[in-house]
Amino acid sequence: MFVLFEEAGKYLGGRVLSEAEASAQVELDTGKRVKVKSANIVLRFEKPSPAELIAEARTLAAAMDLDLAWEFAPEGEFTFAELAAEYFTDKPSLAEQAAALFGLFEAPHYFRRAGKGRFKKAPAEIVQQALAAIEKKKVIQAQIAEWAGQLAEGVCPAPVREQLYKILFKPDKNAPEYKAVVDAARATQRPPLDLLERAGAIDSPYQFHWRRFLFENFPKGTGFPALAAPAIVDDLPVASGVQAFSIDDSQTTEIDDALSVQGLGTGTVTVGVHIAAPALALTPGSAIDNVARTRMSTVYMPGYKITMLPDEVVNTYTLLEGGDRPAVSLYARFDEATLELQGTETKLERVPIVANLRHDHLDTVVTQPWLEDAAFQSDNTPEAAARLRAPLSFLFRLAKQLKAQREVVRGKPENFNRPDYNFRLVGNDGNEPVGNEQVQIGTRQRGAPLDLIVSEAMILANSTWGAWLGELGVPGLYRSQASLAPGIKVRMGTRSLPHAGLGVKSYAWSTSPLRRYTDLVNQWQIIAAARHGKTAALAAPFKPKDADLFSILSGFDAAYATYNAYQGGMERFWTLKYLQQQGITELEATVIKDLPNGALVRAETLPLVFPVAGQQERGARLRVKLGEIDEIALDVSGTVLERLDTPKADAAAEEEGDEEEEVVAGPIAIAVDLNDSEAAPENTPA
DSSP, X not given: OEEEEEETTEEEEEEEEEEOSSEEEEEETTSOEEXXXXXXXXXXXXXXXXXXXXXXXHHXXXXXXXXXXXXXXXXXXXXXXXXXXXXXXXXXXXXXXXXHHHHHHTOTTTEEEEETTEEEEOOHHHHHHHHHHHHHHHHHHHHHHHHHHXXXXXXXXXXXXXXXXXXXXXXXXXXXXXXXXXXXXHHHTOOHHHHHHHTTOOSOHHHHHHHHHHHHXXXXXXXXXXXXXXXXXXXXXXXXXXXXXXXXXXXOOOOOEEEEXXXXXXXXXXXXXXXXXXXXXXXXXXXHHHHHHHHOBOEEETTEEEOSSOHHHHHHHSOOSSEEEEEEEEEEEEETTTOOEEEEEEEEEEEEEEEEEEHHXXXXXXXXXXXXXXXXXOTTOOHHHHHTHHHHHHHHHHHHHHHHHHHHHHTSOOOOOSEEEEEEETXXXXXXXOSOOOEEEEEEETTOHHHHHHHHHHHHHHHHHHHHHHHHTOOOXXXXXSOSSTTOOOEEESSOOOBTTTTBSOOOOOSOTTTBHHHHHHHHHHHHHHHHGGGHHHHSSSOTTOHHHHHHHHHHHHHHHHHHXXXXXXXXXXXXXXXXXXXXOEEEEEEEEEETTEEEEEESSSSOEEEEESOOXXXXXXXXXXXXXXXXTTBOOEEEEEEOOOOOTTTTOOOOOOOSOOOOOOOOOOOOOTTOGGGSOTTOOO
């Protein structure tokens, strides 16, 4: 005997091997044996074979007029055999009964299931709605097929182009645009990204990276709402005797910090670190604060930036030369001879800014000999630098001392073996890049005098204020590192803890409130400390264990990592573009890491890390021939042409002190899944 039975939403047929009261052992055509509940058996028959019956029944079911079947169906519940008697003949054949079963089972918009082999007519209005939906689905399927065909032929339909980044990275897998890409990729057997690139969906590699970043991080665009910067209403005293100056790149508009030196020649020198004070005017929860908190930081990239605050707000609080600017000032007193720190003081005041010095105009002038020897002359020394030579010379002497003191705590010197690379897009002038600009890559050695002066002054301020907040019990946003042991990374938290990498007891970012939200938050806390002293914890905007502070920390950590990764990716893009523009096909590089079947190398004259084939000794210098550049994947690899040296025993040690990971290309992670069941063809037969 054969039976037709339901199993997991499908109807199967097989031969009965044995049967008990509540179940039967059935052998399928495949030879597989299954246990079937008696209640799931809907037909019993001697012939034909189950395969023949199912094939004939499906042919009949496909030809059924479901509208007519619905009209003929009895009111109330009925069996498939009863419908077969109404639709086919009063004595339906076995195949006609099975056809009625399949037709009813696979038309839920006409017939509702009421049990095994039992059904009930759907209400007329439900049928009409379902039929309309089916018709709409057919139209959509036809549209998907049309778009998929166009993509396969190398043409990108406008709707797919408009949804490109959503399709690739945050898709609605039921959307027709997404399904068209999946269908076309399957049909052509091409990866979706390659398919779309060949179809012209991607305007240019640069625009691909830029639009993807905006889609994921600035979905509403980079513009700001109309916001007026509130005035600072505090009656701030003007800093007496202070002549402050800033040191930044020419492209910097958010001038957060300035320095001053008083008391040269008196035995006690007071160094001022003056930080722009937007927190004196902005309040947590205000409209401008909400904008800053949403962005968390300025986003930097070669030739362009997305600021954390609107230009109008930045211009209100930036430390522009030529006036008295509101500032939070840290004054540190040093013995002029020994450079021993004698004490610090924090003030809220207006600071006269006499100069905005620029690295790119001074790096070749303000050199170590110029700073250490008053008789040393340099050609074309700008007037502002000449006027500030004595303060700059003292600050350089102090910076070297502060660095040496930190290195004692750190336990080893800080290494500045690699230069900082500067990117300039010719003719860009700060406008949004197109992606085909001529790029120039310059270098500035890490630890150059002006860099050292600024960095040590900022470390002094951030560590002093961080420790001060900790002493007063005022929470802040800190960066800490438990040790320099391998794998121990810098972390952010709300407690004052040591930073082993810097060699300081505490470190709270506080010196860039116009471009980092953590610094703005910490400035609110520092202002409370300056105003209220020992009772500051009661008056500060953020209290100990404040849930909002933890939320800010988490949000900043995520955003800052994303922005840094994008900056690294864009620097890599422009480095690859530079190789193409200069016709560079070979590079000298140093092996920095072993890879499976190869090695990772760092170019010696460009900010580029890339893989080469073949095992190489770490620290070895190589001449490498570059392969094909992929601007979408930001990928290039190399082939070793020759070994340039025999590495020394200690040459394999990697540089220390960098918090950032190396930016190395990898496959673009997209969300288009060609195996996703969501994208499977509709109405697959059971």
